[in-house]
Amino acid sequence: MEHYSSQLNGIFQALADPTRRAVLRQLGRGPASIGELAQPFEMALPSFMKHIHLLEDNGLIRTRKHGRVRTCTLEKARLAAVDDWLSEQRALWEARTDRLEQFVIADLDKDKDMDGNKETSK
Amino acid sequence: MEHYSSQLNGIFQALADPTRRAVLRQLGRGPASIGELAQPFEMALPSFMKHIHLLEDNGLIRTRKHGRVRTCTLEKARLAAVDDWLSEQRALWEARTDRLEQFVIADLDKDKDMDGNKETSK
DNA sequence: CGATTGCTTAGCCATTGCGCTAACTATTCA
DNA sequence: TGAATAGTTAGCGCAATGGCTAAGCAATCG
Known part of the structure; x- marks a missing residue:
């Protein structure tokens, strides 16, 4: 691996x-x-x-x-190593995107409660 | 490109x-x-x-x-560039494998003509 | 406030990377 | 055999890489 x-x-x-x-x-x-x-x-x-x-x-x-x-x-065949690395990397952040979605849902719930300004851009 | x-x-x-x-x-x-x-x-x-x-x-x-x-x-998104490169590269040698197969077929035909030391007759 | 935390900047140094020329070896051609 | 061809070896020079220490600064903590 x-x-x-x-x-x-x-x-x-x-x-x-x-x-x-x-x-x-x-x-x-x-x-x-x-x-x-x-x-x-x-x-x-x-x-x-x-x-x-x-x-x-x-x-x-x-x-x-x-x-x-x-x-x-x-x-x-040698380029397969690159392919494998890419796949592994992608697998990581795809799994993570799932978790992220959960946070996003949580954030939406929060927004309902607070409602207002968040951060000043810059 | x-x-x-x-x-x-x-x-x-x-x-x-x-x-x-x-x-x-x-x-x-x-x-x-x-x-x-x-x-x-x-x-x-x-x-x-x-x-x-x-x-x-x-x-x-x-x-x-x-x-x-x-x-x-x-x-x-940045890793997509690597992915694209890999795909392009693979496309190249896959196309070439097709051409190679043609040569292999041609070689088999040659064998038929030249010597019968292969499996020309099964 | 002053101390601590979390970087950031500035330099130094050894190694590697990528180009060159000059000269050499080993086929192959006439 | 002698000349051209196709790589190969050796070594040089310069810029980039990847590590370090020392010192600086802005945010946060006690």
Whole structure:
């Protein structure tokens, strides 16, 4: 349940960069070599490689080398961790919304009694 | 469409830290003051405040000060951006899986032509 | 009133992140 | 074999991150 926590650090970190998200997006369309992936970006290849490594280190992609060409593929399952986190988070505040509704009802009852001004905005 | 991109940088960045995720988790159970939120952590308050500011700057929480107490609340809608990104990504590789299946079928056809070492005849 | 509480500001410091160039290795091509 | 191709390694520089202490301030308490 909470074991994913440490993985989430790296996964979210990896997703926090537009270059890396673009790579994932491209790989969504199918496997590609380093050169193909790098081509749309203006940065130097070694810089780009760091992004690839980070994605691989965090399990978001897998790579394999054939001859002098390294081919990257998306590791789809990895994003499930993000999905799980989101679900868990949502479950929390949905449960809480239920409780909140109870308070709202209570507040409405109060309003009946007091009737008047509440707080001055600002 | 892609306008969310810049926001995603910050949002994913904010989520890439366990302290901040824990804060969101706690706020999922309802609003809380800075002090209440900070209590489970061993770090100094100013350090903790940086996390709060980062969460607020990226729109994941909202805060309001009453007297000397600042109360934080979850900004649930903000996580929708993450959800949207995930959906878009998934849509991409699901569409691609369809195309992949076509290739697989094509490959099976090829096998028929080339060698009969498969289950060509059941 | 003065003391305490609950942040807040201001800085310092070590580490990490993300870009670069230069030079190197390992295929593959002519 | 020699030249081009596709990555790779090494190291540099600067900005951002995430922690700290010390000191400040406004609200509340005794």
